[in-house]
Amino acid sequence: MTTNVGIVGFRGYSGMELERILTAHSGVTPWLLEHRADSTQEPQPIGHSGPPRIPCTAEAASDAGIQIVFLATPPEVSMELAAAFVSAGIRVVDLSGAFRLVTPENYKHWYKSDHTQPELLREAVYGLPEFNRAAVPQARLLSNPGCYPTAANLALRPLVQAGVIDLTRGIVCDAKSGVSGAGRKASLKTAFSEVTENFSAYSLLDHRHVPEVLMNSAIQEEDFSFTAQLIPIHRGILETIYFRAKGVTTSAELLDVYVNAYRNEPFVRLYPAGAVPDLRGVNRTNFCDIGVRLDSKTGRAVVVSCIDNLGKGAAGQAIQNMNLMLGFNETEGLL
Amino acid sequence: MTTNVGIVGFRGYSGMELERILTAHSGVTPWLLEHRADSTQEPQPIGHSGPPRIPCTAEAASDAGIQIVFLATPPEVSMELAAAFVSAGIRVVDLSGAFRLVTPENYKHWYKSDHTQPELLREAVYGLPEFNRAAVPQARLLSNPGCYPTAANLALRPLVQAGVIDLTRGIVCDAKSGVSGAGRKASLKTAFSEVTENFSAYSLLDHRHVPEVLMNSAIQEEDFSFTAQLIPIHRGILETIYFRAKGVTTSAELLDVYVNAYRNEPFVRLYPAGAVPDLRGVNRTNFCDIGVRLDSKTGRAVVVSCIDNLGKGAAGQAIQNMNLMLGFNETEGLL
Amino acid sequence: MTTNVGIVGFRGYSGMELERILTAHSGVTPWLLEHRADSTQEPQPIGHSGPPRIPCTAEAASDAGIQIVFLATPPEVSMELAAAFVSAGIRVVDLSGAFRLVTPENYKHWYKSDHTQPELLREAVYGLPEFNRAAVPQARLLSNPGCYPTAANLALRPLVQAGVIDLTRGIVCDAKSGVSGAGRKASLKTAFSEVTENFSAYSLLDHRHVPEVLMNSAIQEEDFSFTAQLIPIHRGILETIYFRAKGVTTSAELLDVYVNAYRNEPFVRLYPAGAVPDLRGVNRTNFCDIGVRLDSKTGRAVVVSCIDNLGKGAAGQAIQNMNLMLGFNETEGLL
Amino acid sequence: MTTNVGIVGFRGYSGMELERILTAHSGVTPWLLEHRADSTQEPQPIGHSGPPRIPCTAEAASDAGIQIVFLATPPEVSMELAAAFVSAGIRVVDLSGAFRLVTPENYKHWYKSDHTQPELLREAVYGLPEFNRAAVPQARLLSNPGCYPTAANLALRPLVQAGVIDLTRGIVCDAKSGVSGAGRKASLKTAFSEVTENFSAYSLLDHRHVPEVLMNSAIQEEDFSFTAQLIPIHRGILETIYFRAKGVTTSAELLDVYVNAYRNEPFVRLYPAGAVPDLRGVNRTNFCDIGVRLDSKTGRAVVVSCIDNLGKGAAGQAIQNMNLMLGFNETEGLL
CATH class of the missing domain: 3.30.360.10 (Dihydrodipicolinate Reductase; domain 2)
Incomplete structure (x- = not known):
């Protein structure tokens, strides 16, 4: 029995690295959540199409039994999607900068736009396990650190x-x-x-x-x-x-x-x-x-x-956090 | 006394190479003809702004005393501009594929669009000097070979x-x-x-x-x-x-x-x-x-x-042709 | 229980790739066999020194219980070492060109030097599994194809x-x-x-x-x-x-x-x-x-x-062959 | 009438760049001085063998009428050759670190070996023209700055x-x-x-x-x-x-x-x-x-x-210094 996890932004470099590592991970099954332009793609070898694809909605993710969704998306997309998934009871690991800073004001100062989810920002756990390991396992919204x-x-x-x-x-x-x-x-x-x-x-x-x-x-x-x-x-x-x-x-x-x-x-x-x-x-x-x-x-x-x-600076660390959140060995799939 | 020559498409790689070689050429003075998006640019060192810039029109080129214009532009732009410059008595060296093939039908077959200047196509001289040196000096429209x-x-x-x-x-x-x-x-x-x-x-x-x-x-x-x-x-x-x-x-x-x-x-x-x-x-x-x-x-x-x-495959060969068209030593500025 | 395997030439690119893949392989334990200059090395992170190292001799390999040795060495070294290991009952996967051709004459023609192990050459199995899968499992000396x-x-x-x-x-x-x-x-x-x-x-x-x-x-x-x-x-x-x-x-x-x-x-x-x-x-x-x-x-x-x-052209294919020789799933450690 | 100049170390990157720039320089004629392994070389196009070659001796350089020799050589070679050329009345532009520091002790501290030409070291002019332009024209031994x-x-x-x-x-x-x-x-x-x-x-x-x-x-x-x-x-x-x-x-x-x-x-x-x-x-x-x-x-x-x-950090600056030493325009051959 493996845990179902989803990837949004799987055509980006962090998303591709998430797919690569999660496919070889013994404890999870990855799904690709198609968001906007994700359906177009380069030619693939026949019969090697990768993980199953579903629409990027909380409903589709719930139906697939997905427990954790990785957001490898820009901050403004992450804010919107994190709210939707968390509301539906699906945990989120966000790789963008949307939830890394402490206050909406601080976010606005550095990212030059308003934060649309101030409550989620307050709740988000900053996932640098070496400094903050205790808080990670219970996180509903895990903010993966910048590279x-x-x-x-x-x-x-x-x-x-x-x-x-x-x-x-x-x-x-x-x-x-x-x-x-x-x-x-x-x-x-x-x-x-x-x-x-x-x-x-x-x-x-x-x-x-x-x-x-x-x-x-x-x-x-x-x-x-x-x-x-x-x-x-x-x-x-x-x-x-x-x-x-x-x-x-x-x-x-x-x-x-x-x-x-x-x-x-x-x-x-x-x-x-x-x-x-x-x-x-x-x-x-x-x-x-x-x-x-x-x-x-x-x-x-x-x-x-x-x-x-793309490793400790993005996908690798995100999976290190996922391991803690799902109770796996912290190094599973990463060594 | 140098001859004035113009470059269209000076922000592309062939255009940049034309500017570099022509600036060091002892017989000509290059001008940059700004076409569409060419006015935006990267920051330049103070006081090193390069050749003078004028609008990309036959009038402006005539006013500047330009004898030859290099078109480092896509085929559809070259067709339009070549007609305008040649009509105004300004000779053209075109680096695109617009005038390389022999018939409009052949062009349409390989370039998948109609040729809008069939008469100019007939007149154009294919400028591979090693094979066609005699025809180059008199050309009004010189078609520079593909790389x-x-x-x-x-x-x-x-x-x-x-x-x-x-x-x-x-x-x-x-x-x-x-x-x-x-x-x-x-x-x-x-x-x-x-x-x-x-x-x-x-x-x-x-x-x-x-x-x-x-x-x-x-x-x-x-x-x-x-x-x-x-x-x-x-x-x-x-x-x-x-x-x-x-x-x-x-x-x-x-x-x-x-x-x-x-x-x-x-x-x-x-x-x-x-x-x-x-x-x-x-x-x-x-x-x-x-x-x-x-x-x-x-x-x-x-x-x-x-x-x-970008040399013999584009800008270098274009200048080799220009040397022949203007009566310079064929290797001027190129060795 | 894993099978002990040895790598000669582990400082080369094929050898490094062998070490990387074999370290993650669930069925084997890699050992590094130090041949000549192999003892000098770049600084390593503290406490991450890699597999154990032993001298590159049949005795040391036997003592360590090694079943298969990979030779990521030049042809002349491979000829010498293959003979020594096979004599001691240790199976060999050779990544050099030493044993790929059919006759000593053919070898001399293309490699410009004498073949010193003509009997082993006769015995060697050419390990391109897609064409020669049946012969691989029993090989004492497996010759891994060229890239x-x-x-x-x-x-x-x-x-x-x-x-x-x-x-x-x-x-x-x-x-x-x-x-x-x-x-x-x-x-x-x-x-x-x-x-x-x-x-x-x-x-x-x-x-x-x-x-x-x-x-x-x-x-x-x-x-x-x-x-x-x-x-x-x-x-x-x-x-x-x-x-x-x-x-x-x-x-x-x-x-x-x-x-x-x-x-x-x-x-x-x-x-x-x-x-x-x-x-x-x-x-x-x-x-x-x-x-x-x-x-x-x-x-x-x-x-x-x-x-x-370095994959299908060297280390990957060598391990594919090893999987067949040791009775593992052919894709073990490679997908 | 051009001035004859010599290049030692013409197979290195700085030497190749010296040859390239000096060949196009209107005021000088370059010669290649063959020192040790310089005679072996890659295949060259037929009839494009570059500047004439002579042995790397003060006699041969004098016979060729060479006024300035560029040393694109390691410090220990430069010390030996600089002494020989300067003694023979040939001016030297040294691109190595041999003559950049002020005292033999300072040289020994940073270069970990004895300085064999302390008198020349005292005489050498440090050739960063922007700071030391006045001293350059008369230099017998010009020390070109480090990159x-x-x-x-x-x-x-x-x-x-x-x-x-x-x-x-x-x-x-x-x-x-x-x-x-x-x-x-x-x-x-x-x-x-x-x-x-x-x-x-x-x-x-x-x-x-x-x-x-x-x-x-x-x-x-x-x-x-x-x-x-x-x-x-x-x-x-x-x-x-x-x-x-x-x-x-x-x-x-x-x-x-x-x-x-x-x-x-x-x-x-x-x-x-x-x-x-x-x-x-x-x-x-x-x-x-x-x-x-x-x-x-x-x-x-x-x-x-x-x-x-290789430009302002080596060959370009060396030629800028040469221009000053020979009374050319400082930018000759460099713009």
């Missing part, structure tokens, strides 16, 4: 809590992402010929993912400089984080903060002191890989944090 | 004329192109994440560039199998051409056919017998590089033909 | 057997491979800056994989033109195959030959008539995807055959 | 001099480079399959280019955090530089510092306030493109500085 914030928070929060960052000197987070982070759509900005052999920065200092870092890692906006950049690759996020250390004087001591914080975490991997991870190591995984280097003489510190933006 | 046909005809025509291909065994032309060949536009098919780490075939046996090869190299359609394919690179075309040789028995003899045909051609380069070119060698040049290999025992032969699709 | 031949034979053999290719007109196989096909090593030819934004042909008409196609698909060398080419991607092989059809007159009829041949094959997927696969579809899978297009008027036919060169 | 330091110093020095950086809060320079920065050689680290779809950091806080930034921009090492990173592209460097501004409160005011500093500089281009350059814009040019963004509320500032590492 950039996942890599940043897993790197920063243990250090802030341990008090080893001199916040008066500020933190710089120089973030780089593969192109799939921009979604699957026709756009000149993400056209092959515009991106290949290029590298570009965007959203300097005002990316909408910033508040997710501030609120989770207890950092003030004035102390945090964040820039997003586009790498000519399909998937992966690498963040290079700079700060002045205090209270620790070697790479090994800095690393120890992480060792203590993540001793029992299956999805955070640490590199030996002085070594740093790269994107190859996290490709198609749910891992967050972290490495550190501290200059003992001056206290200058660098942390490199890597995830797959 | 795939340029690489194919330069490789095939000398061999067909020399009678060294056993046509009864057929010719295969397996063609591969960089993504810029699809133009500069928002499209999911050419999105970075769809193209990177991928390779795909399209227009199997019925690409609209086929008739340009047949008519220039005197080959029957039934003897010619052509497939286009997308390489995950920005620019470059490589064609691998297979046939059964007759009358020659070594790579060196086959190569000699080309040596004789291209002895005085500045833009065709030949590789030593048995060696073949690659795309790196023709990048950002107006060269067509050719190499051959013939198996003496069986007569199986392979020719590799390389061009830059 | 190019796997894609070519799966596309060609059913057509030759059905008599729908006019062999007198010849067959062209234009093959393209990702760079991992060249192995994991320092080499200027496969350096990033030499390969990116490039495309190149090599081994025109005399690639050492040719005889594997001839002998499996019953084609004469004089009728078969094969060229290998390098795509700037990590993994994947696409072959565009051209011939003149006889006895069939539509794409659908040609497709039917495959439908009949592969009705029960889990790893061959067919595209609807006129549609063709691309490399994205087979990435990290053990599938061979095939599509056809036939021009009814002239009989010109094109077949596109795609595999992942 | 990373060129982008960093052009961005930082005007700001430090204008006093608009709060140095007590530190400066972060997050640098990214294309793979050609690692040189043209066989290496697993720069193999295509290791680099594509990857991104990695190296030399965290201790890159040997750091002292060139410190000494030119008057920054203390303890206030400067620098990390180098590898982008999967062939050429280009983008540096994202973070600091806390003082004395300026808007992007426009910060930009004005650059406008004043670079008013007459042909090779520094500035973007409108709030816009930033990307690598596409500087590809194959000698430009350094700079853009800024300042958050008025908090003083957080970001500067993006882009160059082509």
Whole structure:
């Protein structure tokens, strides 16, 4: 007996990754919920059409016995659909930014539009299991963290809590992402010929993912400089984080903060002191890989944090949350 | 004193390449003719705005003293604009497929729409200078060859004329192109994440560039199998051409056919017998590089033909034609 | 209870892929056999060191209870190691070209060196399960097919057997491979800056994989033109195959030959008539995807055959063979 | 009448770029000086063998009438050759790091080996024309700046001099480079399959280019955090530089510092306030493109500085220096 789960937005990169992982997951059966343009598609091999498809309605989902629906949709679509599914008693894991911030005002400030579901926003559980595992199992509406914030928070929060960052000197987070982070759509900005052999920065200092870092890692906006950049690759996020250390004087001591914080975490991997991870190591995984280097003489510190933006940054983490919500082993289907 | 020339479609890849080469050309001054959406643009460095811009009309072009206009536009736009400029006494170099075929019926068969300028079609000069140099200087309407046909005809025509291909065994032309060949536009098919780490075939046996090869190299359609394919690179075309040789028995003899045909051609380069070119060698040049290999025992032969699709396949060749039309040295600005 | 299996050459791309798939396989436990330079390595995340490592000797493998050893090594190493392991009663799956051809003379002709194990060569079973499934389970020495031949034979053999290719007109196989096909090593030819934004042909008409196609698909060398080419991607092989059809007159009829041949094959997927696969579809899978297009008027036919060169072209197929040798479900760990 | 100039290391990426630009330069004739392995080479098109080749000796260079030799060689080779050429009265432009630092001790600290030409080191002129134009024309030994330091110093020095950086809060320079920065050689680290779809950091806080930034921009090492990173592209460097501004409160005011500093500089281009350059814009040019963004509320500032590492970061700047040394227009051959 498996649990039925639904995917909305299955033609996008996160949705395709959800389908891929859930199809191999031993405890669930995925269904595809066709929303708007989803019915058109590329040619498929004969006899390999994938999971069954049903309309994207609460009724159809209920009839199919679906317990959890993943929304891999834009925020405005997620707000509308989350309300409909939750009302019908179907739990929701939302991969958009619709339910990540704390107040409607905060949402409006960063997303430049009104929040249409303030009550659901209040109820939503922020699903970064490494920090918030206890609240996940009972969630009716689970808000899956953003890709950039996942890599940043897993790197920063243990250090802030341990008090080893001199916040008066500020933190710089120089973030780089593969192109799939921009979604699957026709756009000149993400056209092959515009991106290949290029590298570009965007959203300097005002990316909408910033508040997710501030609120989770207890950092003030004035102390945090964040820039997003586009790498000519399909998937992966690498963040290079700079700060002045205090209270620790070697790479090994800095690393120890992480060792203590993540001793029992299956999805955070640490590199030996002085070594740093790269994107190859996290490709198609749910891992967050972290490495550190501290200059003992001056206290200058660098942390490199890597995830797959479609893995731990989206579909992988969403399924990690689903595992907790359905009582499976947290790593089921992900290792 | 330089000659004024105009570019329509300067925001596309061929148009950008025209602007780049013409700006460095000692004999001309380029102008940009703004057609429809051309006025919107990416941010430019302060004080480096490029050539002057004027509206895309025959009047404005005449007022600016423009002698030749390059049309880097889709066929339907080229038909309309070519008529307007030629009527106003301004010569046209058209980079689209609008005027490459011989009859309106042939155009309709391959381009799936009516030809609106049948008289201009009759008048147009097909500008592959290596085969048609004498007709170019007087042209009022110069039709610049397609990218795939340029690489194919330069490789095939000398061999067909020399009678060294056993046509009864057929010719295969397996063609591969960089993504810029699809133009500069928002499209999911050419999105970075769809193209990177991928390779795909399209227009199997019925690409609209086929008739340009047949008519220039005197080959029957039934003897010619052509497939286009997308390489995950920005620019470059490589064609691998297979046939059964007759009358020659070594790579060196086959190569000699080309040596004789291209002895005085500045833009065709030949590789030593048995060696073949690659795309790196023709990048950002107006060269067509050719190499051959013939198996003496069986007569199986392979020719590799390389061009830059934006160079000899578009803007470079257009400027080579312009040089002939304006009486410049044919290689001016191109070597 | 799982079966112990060993990997030699685990730092190469095929070896890394073997480790990745075997680690997730429910029926086996992988061991890494350290041969020569294998002990040096990149930094690994703390506590994620992978499978246990032992010396690459028959004694150490026997002590560990290893039943099957995969050799992801060059042919000359494979010849030496295969002899040692088989002598010690350990079964071998060899991914090199050492045991693929039929006679030592044939090997010497194509590999340009003497075969040192002619008796083992005689005994070796060629492991393309779709054609040779019955012989695989009992093999002591299983020779895993080459990457190019796997894609070519799966596309060609059913057509030759059905008599729908006019062999007198010849067959062209234009093959393209990702760079991992060249192995994991320092080499200027496969350096990033030499390969990116490039495309190149090599081994025109005399690639050492040719005889594997001839002998499996019953084609004469004089009728078969094969060229290998390098795509700037990590993994994947696409072959565009051209011939003149006889006895069939539509794409659908040609497709039917495959439908009949592969009705029960889990790893061959067919595209609807006129549609063709691309490399994205087979990435990290053990599938061979095939599509056809036939021009009814002239009989010109094109077949596109795609595999992942590290999947069905190497590690995936090796594990498919292992599944048969150990009595597992043939698709175990591969779907 | 042109001036004869020589290139050592012409098979490397900087050397190839020198040859390309110098061949099109109207005032000079390039010669290739064959040093060690330079005689082996890839196949060339017939009749297109490039500049004449002579042995890499002071005698041969003198006999050919060579006035300036470019050394695109490793530091240890440059030290030896610079001494030989300068002794023979031939001026040298060295592209290695051999003569960039001020003292032999400083060289030994960062390059981990002894400096064998301390007197030449004292004499060498550091050739960043925007800061040191007056000293260049008379140089016998011109030390061409490093790629990373060129982008960093052009961005930082005007700001430090204008006093608009709060140095007590530190400066972060997050640098990214294309793979050609690692040189043209066989290496697993720069193999295509290791680099594509990857991104990695190296030399965290201790890159040997750091002292060139410190000494030119008057920054203390303890206030400067620098990390180098590898982008999967062939050429280009983008540096994202973070600091806390003082004395300026808007992007426009910060930009004005650059406008004043670079008013007459042909090779520094500035973007409108709030816009930033990307690598596409500087590809194959000698430009350094700079853009800024300042958050008025908090003083957080970001500067993006882009160059082509083979252009302004190596060959382009070397030729800019040559133009000054030979009395040509500074932009000759470079615009």
